[in-house]
Amino acid sequence: MQQALEVARxxxxxxxxxxxxxxxxxxxxxxxWHNIGPPQPGLPYGSRSAWW
Incomplete structure (x- = not known):
């Protein structure tokens, strides 16, 4: 559990x-999902869309 908390932090x-x-x-x-395909303008954080 401690290791997971450190990764999250x-x-x-x-x-x-x-x-x-x-x-x-x-x-x-x-x-x-968030690092597949080209960046989608207008989505938060320059998100990329794989299925929608």
Whole structure:
């Protein structure tokens, strides 16, 4: 649990600022919905859309 809290403390501020956190906070070879496809203008944080 302590390890998960430490990751969250480091990851969340970057997310809220609209930037990617340090690479070490992401699992290897995993793709998430927010980093697929081209940036969509007008969406928060320069979000990218995969399914909508």
């Amino acid at each position: 480091r990851w969340l501020p970057a997310f809220l600022e609209g930037r990617r956190a340090d690479e070490e906070l992401y699992a290897d070879e995993v793709t998430t």
